[in-house]
Amino acid sequence: xxxxxxxxxxxxxxxxxxxxxxxxxxxxxxxxxxxxxxxxxxxxxxxxxxxxxxxxxxxxxxxxxxxxxxxxxxxxxxxxxxxxxxxxxxxxxxxxxxxxxxxxxxxxxxxxxxxxxxxxxxxxxxxxxxxxxxxxxxxxxxxxxxxxxxxxxxxxxxxxxxxxxxxxxxxxxxxxxxxxxxxxxxxxxxxxxxxxxxxxxxxxxxxxxxxxxxxxxxxxxxxxxxxxxxxxxxxxxxxxxxxxxxxxxxxxxxxxxxxxxxxxxxxxxxxxxxxxxxxxxxxxxxxxxxxxxxxxxxxxxxxxxxxxxxxxxxxxxxxxxxxxxxxxxxxxxx
Amino acid sequence: xxxxxxxxxxxxxxxxxxxxxxxxxxxxxxxxxxxxxxxxxxxxxxxxxxxxxxxxxxxxxxxxxxxxxxxxxxxxxxxxxxxxxxxxxxxxxxxxxxxxxxxxxxxxxxxxxxxxxxxxxxxxxxxxxxxxxxxxxxxxxxxxxxxxxxxxxxxxxxxxxxxxxxxxxxxxxxxxxxxxxxxxxxxxxxxxxxxxxxxxxxxxxxxxxxxxxxxxxxxxxxxxxxxxxxxxxxxxxxxxxxxxxxxxxxxxxxxxxxxxxxxxxxxxxxxxxxxxxxxxxxxxxxxxxxxxxxxxxxxxxxxxxxxxxxxxxxxxxxxxxxxxxxxxxxxxxxxxxxxxxxxxxxxxxxxxxxxxxxxxxxxxxxxxxxxxxxxxxxxxxxxxxxxxxxxxxxxxxxxxxxxxxxxxxxxxxxxxxxxxxxxxxxxxxxxxxxxxxxxxxxxxxxxxxxxxxxxxxxxxxxxxxxxxxxxxxxxxxxxxxxxxxxxxxxxxxxxxxxxxxxxxxxxxxxxxxxxxxxxxxxxxxxxxxxxxxxxxxxxxxxxxxxx
Numbered sequence: 075x076x077x078x079x080x081x082x083x084x085x086x087x088x089x090x091x092x093x094x095x096x097x098x099x100x101x102x103x104x105x106x107x108x109x110x111x112x113x114x115x116x117x118x119x120x121x122x123x124x125x126x127x128x129x130x131x132x133x134x135x136x137x138x139x140x141x142x143x144x145x146x147x148x149x150x151x152x153x154x155x156x157x158x159x160x161x162x163x164x165x166x167x168x169x170x171x172x173x174x175x176x177x178x179x180x181x182x183x184x185x186x187x188x189x190x191x192x193x194x195x196x197x198x199x200x201x202x203x204x205x206x207x208x209x210x211x212x213x214x215x216x217x218x219x220x221x222x223x224x225x226x227x228x229x230x231x232x233x234x235x236x237x238x239x240x241x242x243x244x245x246x247x248x249x250x251x252x253x254x255x256x257x258x259x260x261x262x263x264x265x266x267x268x269x270x271x272x273x274x275x276x277x278x279x280x281x282x283x284x285x286x287x288x289x290x291x292x293x294x295x296x297x298x299x300x301x302x303x304x305x306x307x308x309x310x311x312x313x314x315x316x317x318x319x320x321x322x323x324x325x326x327x328x329x330x331x332x333x334x335x336x337x338x339x340x341x342x343x344x345x346x347x348x349x350x351x352x353x354x355x356x357x358x359x360x361x362x363x364x365x366x367x368x369x370x371x372x373x374x375x376x377x378x379x380x381x382x383x384x385x386x387x388x389x390x391x392x393x394x395x396x397x398x399x400x401x402x403x404x405x406x407x408x
Numbered sequence: 409x410x411x412x413x414x415x416x417x418x419x420x421x422x423x424x425x426x427x428x429x430x431x432x433x434x435x436x437x438x439x440x441x442x443x444x445x446x447x448x449x450x451x452x453x454x455x456x457x458x459x460x461x462x463x464x465x466x467x468x469x470x471x472x473x474x475x476x477x478x479x480x481x482x483x484x485x486x487x488x489x490x491x492x493x494x495x496x497x498x499x500x501x502x503x504x505x506x507x508x509x510x511x512x513x514x515x516x517x518x519x520x521x522x523x524x525x526x527x528x529x530x531x532x533x534x535x536x537x538x539x540x541x542x543x544x545x546x547x548x549x550x551x552x553x554x555x556x557x558x559x560x561x562x563x564x565x566x567x568x569x570x571x572x573x574x575x576x577x578x579x580x581x582x583x584x585x586x587x588x589x590x591x592x593x594x595x596x597x598x599x600x601x602x603x604x605x606x607x608x609x610x611x612x613x614x615x616x617x618x619x620x621x622x623x624x625x626x627x628x629x630x631x632x633x634x635x636x637x638x639x640x641x642x643x644x645x646x647x648x649x650x651x652x653x654x655x656x657x658x659x660x661x662x663x664x665x666x667x668x669x670x671x672x673x674x675x676x677x678x679x680x681x682x683x684x685x686x687x688x689x690x691x692x693x694x695x696x697x698x699x700x701x702x703x704x705x706x707x708x709x710x711x712x713x714x715x716x717x718x719x720x721x722x723x724x725x726x727x728x729x730x731x732x733x734x735x736x737x738x739x740x741x742x743x744x745x746x747x748x749x750x751x752x753x754x755x756x757x758x759x760x761x762x763x764x765x766x767x768x769x770x771x772x773x774x775x776x777x778x779x780x781x782x783x784x785x786x787x788x789x790x791x792x793x794x795x796x797x798x799x800x801x802x803x804x805x806x807x808x809x810x811x812x813x814x815x816x817x818x819x820x821x822x823x824x825x826x827x828x829x830x831x832x833x834x835x836x837x838x839x840x841x842x843x844x845x846x847x848x849x850x851x852x853x854x855x856x857x858x859x860x861x862x863x864x865x866x867x868x869x870x871x872x873x874x875x876x877x878x879x880x881x882x883x884x885x886x887x888x889x890x891x892x893x894x895x896x897x898x899x900x901x902x903x904x905x906x907x908x909x910x911x912x913x914x915x916x917x918x919x920x921x922x923x924x925x926x927x928x929x930x931x932x933x934x935x936x937x938x939x940x941x942x943x944x945x946x947x948x949x950x951x952x953x954x955x
Contacts, residue, residue, distance in 0.1 A: 219497045219510040383496045
């Protein structure tokens, strides 16, 4: 008998777990939300109750300054919801606190990946393959041209540019949650222990990472530092600040950006980037397709990104798949 | 002071193809001319022969591999990836070579070292249409994604990274600390990988011989005449005709027409190349027959007419008939083997006048010397010419030799006072380089009727210079505080600010909605005092057209 998995229903504003009457990553306020991770397109404020990992809840508290109805759930801890549903949060390897959510009901298993990647990240526990009947996956970089190079290669490029320009600074645009901290941690791992300078918008998130046990080394604020100190240093700012007035205070910056989109030359040119760093917190094409193979679900549902190519790949590989038209999940800066 | 950029450090990356690939990428991401020059110069200095010569040829469109077409890439990929996945990828990336470089399967292990640029060029040159589908993959399998991108760009010749021949020569001169004039002089006639040229510049060998070749000689250029007055006993005055400066060269029956940047434009003006029947190197202004410059006597059309002929690879008979071109001669550098450049201007002039009498009058005439007794009379004559389209006056020192470049005191250009019009700021865009955070490119418009009875603004031009640094800061703040709309990088303003725009001339144009196109528009003044509805109307600008 064909199963229809009707107890879970994708709507444009989130995934509805019907018997439990709760929503995964809803983009509008609901009574009860299960949240995969702290990025703004997945974690919104204003829900009655928010179930998430303690790290994600701490990030949301920082961003929305409210923690009412927070229900912390540890990785691999199973939570019994209404309607005979159980939910288990499993590491997704995307950013600190990020989780896949395994939902079980009447012997059927559905995994919602949220955003994920398969590569090691010193700031969060790695993705775990979880067998299931339906895999609901992201596809942000779901085109075969997206094959992220090893992060070490990109960090070496950054350090080489820094060494070649002692009188300038290297200004890296990086998403304030996750990418910035991973970049810092990878620089430390590569042996770069100089002070790293931050745009003000990065400060509190970096502090939170440190409080949650991620060592980021010596960080200083650009606003507290004389211009001369910044020469020969790495400066990290949100992508929107790269070509804005804020960057005028820096000593002749080499403009870099850490993002999976930097793989495509025209995208880097459009952002006026001189030094593109292909560093992404999302799975690339090989990771996306390998994950479908590893998890080996009966069906693959694709939430957001370049779903056409993923659908085509599933078709070519005799895998049942469908695209869910979810709105509001697109990450131009990652 | 020149900015030092250089994002590619010397020891990274390692192989020659990776080095070339890194250069290509850095050139793609670099916008400033100085930074491009430094990247190229560093590469030319640090890279061994013959790789650097082949790279130089590739960057300046000097290579052609008939076996590799852009369809070759599509066909290669058709054998390796599902066509729908290819199309989705190609559409997203927007460039076939880049898409293929990313999609090409990474070999399990590299069995052979990556090819050098010269190895790749060798292999590509030997490929035939029969074996390209097996030979090109063998090269691609030895490279990573960046290397594959460089190889495919090299193979298909579609670099599109904005390196002109002139920029490449300037970088070459910078790399080896030789003069760009010497590079120009020795470059022509040399074939890739330019070993003799590198030998000369890098190792002090004798300069390559250039006899019997129709070479480009660097132009003599003028400084602007600020407020100075000159003694016409020392200086001769000529009109500054508004066309394009050209050099016509004929050696041993081979003729070339070169533009000011040294680009060969003989194909665009075949009638000029065919008309020169004397071995000579001549300097003049390329013009189209007409009456706008200097009236019947002047015999030249406006720049707008010449524009119809520029940039065409094929010239139709109709074009030749409707816009007949000719060269108004300013100077003679070499005549029948005699190098006149060391002679004073008045001696060269006498020889030029004698030569013109022997040339085809339909295609060559002489730029007359203005018969002014003194500077005061010259001022009067120049003002009398205010109404026609001549660009201004040239002043040339009578005892000066013909020297390349811009040497103080020898030649002056005395341009006409600019035309002025009050426009309204409509859109602004961020600049590049040191202006990258400033809104410094301005589009401005004039009213298409009475603004008090509902007329609208039509864009008439775009300018990104003319203002001081202080004014730029002010304009930037104005744009940010008066934005009503955003279209990508462009901001639309509330159209409250009047800018006084200076320009050299205005022409009819089908390309613009206003039907007008300005030459050299620049922001002359910010008119904070003037309300927008008092800015000028399109009809005022139209009345200034001299086409």
